[in-house]
Amino acid sequence: MKNILLKIAYDGTGFSGWQRQPGSRTVCGEIERVLSSLTGEDIKLDGTSRTDAGVHALGQCASFRSDMKIPVENLAKAMNDAFAKDRLEGIGEIRILEAREMPEDFHARYSSKGKRYIYRISCGKDPDVFCRNYCYQIKKDLDADAMREAAGYIVGEHDFACFQSAGSPKESTVRTVYSLSVEKDGGNVLISVSGNGFLYNMVRIITGTLVEVGLGKRTPESVKDAIDSCDRQKAGHTAPPQGLYLDEVFFD
Amino acid sequence: MKNILLKIAYDGTGFSGWQRQPGSRTVCGEIERVLSSLTGEDIKLDGTSRTDAGVHALGQCASFRSDMKIPVENLAKAMNDAFAKDRLEGIGEIRILEAREMPEDFHARYSSKGKRYIYRISCGKDPDVFCRNYCYQIKKDLDADAMREAAGYIVGEHDFACFQSAGSPKESTVRTVYSLSVEKDGGNVLISVSGNGFLYNMVRIITGTLVEVGLGKRTPESVKDAIDSCDRQKAGHTAPPQGLYLDEVFFD
Numbered sequence: 001m002k003n004i005l006l007k008i009a010y011d012g013t014g015f016s017g018w019q020r021q022p023g024s025r026t027v028c029g030e031i032e033r034v035l036s037s038l039t040g041e042d043i044k045l046d047g048t049s050r051t052d053a054g055v056h057a058l059g060q061c062a063s064f065r066s067d068m069k070i071p072v073e074n075l076a077k078a079m080n081d082a083f084a085k086d087r088l089e090g091i092g093e094i095r096i097l098e099a100r101e102m103p104e105d106f107h108a109r110y111s112s113k114g115k116r117y118i119y120r121i122s123c124g125k126d127p128d129v130f131c132r133n134y135c136y137q138i139k140k141d142l143d144a145d146a147m148r149e150a151a152g153y154i155v156g157e158h159d160f161a162c163f164q165s166a167g168s169p170k171e172s173t174v175r176t177v178y179s180l181s182v183e184k185d186g187g188n189v190l191i192s193v194s195g196n197g198f199l200y201n202m203v204r205i206i207t208g209t210l211v212e213v214g215l216g217k218r219t220p221e222s223v224k225d226a227i228d229s230c231d232r233q234k235a236g237h238t239a240p241p242q243g244l245y246l247d248e249v250f251f252d
Numbered sequence: 253m254k255n256i257l258l259k260i261a262y263d264g265t266g267f268s269g270w271q272r273q274p275g276s277r278t279v280c281g282e283i284e285r286v287l288s289s290l291t292g293e294d295i296k297l298d299g300t301s302r303t304d305a306g307v308h309a310l311g312q313c314a315s316f317r318s319d320m321k322i323p324v325e326n327l328a329k330a331m332n333d334a335f336a337k338d339r340l341e342g343i344g345e346i347r348i349l350e351a352r353e354m355p356e357d358f359h360a361r362y363s364s365k366g367k368r369y370i371y372r373i374s375c376g377k378d379p380d381v382f383c384r385n386y387c388y389q390i391k392k393d394l395d396a397d398a399m400r401e402a403a404g405y406i407v408g409e410h411d412f413a414c415f416q417s418a419g420s421p422k423e424s425t426v427r428t429v430y431s432l433s434v435e436k437d438g439g440n441v442l443i444s445v446s447g448n449g450f451l452y453n454m455v456r457i458i459t460g461t462l463v464e465v466g467l468g469k470r471t472p473e474s475v476k477d478a479i480d481s482c483d484r485q486k487a488g489h490t491a492p493p494q495g496l497y498l499d500e501v502f503f504d
Binding site for chain 2: 009010011056090091092093094095097126127128129130132134137
């Protein structure tokens with residue numbers, strides 16, 4: 001039996017998130033449907049990150065086991081053709097960037113050593129109808145220097161309970177953020193964060209908190225206090241899903 | 253009775269085009285619905301360009317008559333709030349950029365002296381899932397110099413019957429193209445065309461023809477032959493709708 005890793009990009013706009021749910025159109029559900037149809041097997045896919053509704057991916061990973069006859073090197077094209085069926089220019093909402101056979105013990109979720117997300121923010125007085133599903137549009141300018149100062153308090157190993165949505169399952173809330181950059185490009189701000197793991201909504205809450213710092217609504221130091229408090233109420237708002245992209249998954 | 257001009261941007265992806273059609277979600281239909289609800293009148297809107305399904309606008313114009321009580325200067329905000337209802341960040345698929353009272357004899361369609369469209373093409377081996385509704389993705393590089401040479405034959409007053417979709421209503425097919433530019437920005441190509449009027453699918457057929465020139469499938473001179481022939485079969489394919497944007501409408 002082959003153990004196959006897929007590297008996947010998707011536009012999350014039209015999906016109820018990654019994870020399969022009966023009666024909902026999800027990314028995982030669509031990929032399983034296409035794989036099951038191509039292989040004639042009942043394929044179950046394990047994704048690295050369960051992205052929420054409206055969240056995008058540039059490099060999601062997922063693995064599955066199969067006795068399929070299709071050569072692995074032909075799989076991405078066969079899947080992309082299926083996703084693009086009935087679509088203009090043959091480009092679907094989901095694109096398989098790579099399919100590769102892996103050792104028997106590989107698992108897209110448990111073998112992952114970390115992930116990088118990016119978050120896109122667009123600043124400007126006039127909202128752009130074409131960006132509404134692809135970034136967080138803020139009508140005011142952001143102070144990127146203050147955001148970077150705040151980001152400095154987040155990098156490292158910390159108990160990030162304050163950056164976890166209320167009602168999340170209980171577990172250890174200690175994680176390591178390897179890097180957290182804030183880049184400004186014209187009126188736009190790009191946040192890039194990598195770490196060994198992320199709590200539920202953690203990147204969106206970090207972003208919302210940094211945005212409040214960038215707007216001058218809170219000080220950079222208040223972010224340190226929020227982390228120390230382990231209290232969700234002390235952190236900022238949860239930024240909307242459409243600015244978030246799963247950028248890369250790290251393996252050994 | 254007031255005669256009001258709206259300047260409108262929209263993402264055409266989710267609409268069956270501009271023109272109202274019973275049972276279909278159209279841009280004109282949505283705007284009329286919102287205007288009728290805000291004014292309590294049965295508003296009928298006249299748009300300058302009847303854009304097709306999937307075609308976008310950066311500067312569509314439309315006019316309507318009303319006895320509305322809402323001050324004109326408050327209308328754009330009231331409409332945008334209505335379009336954005338239940339949407340993230342308050343940005344809908346339609347955005348009113350400006351609302352202005354015009355003289356009694358003004359009409360968005362009949363008073364127009366011309367229009368400019370732009371057409372976005374993205375060239376690259378790897379299709380981009382995020383651009384699939386916003387440009388024409390071609391996997392090969394385009395020769396912009398050859399496209400510009402071909403464009404030179406199109407500028408001016410000509411019988412453009414070859415650039416009109418078959419089955420279009422009979423009428424004069426003579427139009428004046430004021431300018432037609434082809435700009436390259438990295439792997440992308442931007443076509444910008446302005447003229448006093450355009451036949452049905454004219455910009456998309458011009459684009460398809462220029463793309464064939466850019467791919468080396470036909471010579472720049474063949475475009476002159478196509479115009480002279482007045483034969484749709486001698487021109488190139490109709491480029492897909494999602495790369496087309498109504499950019500600006502000209503009035504005196």
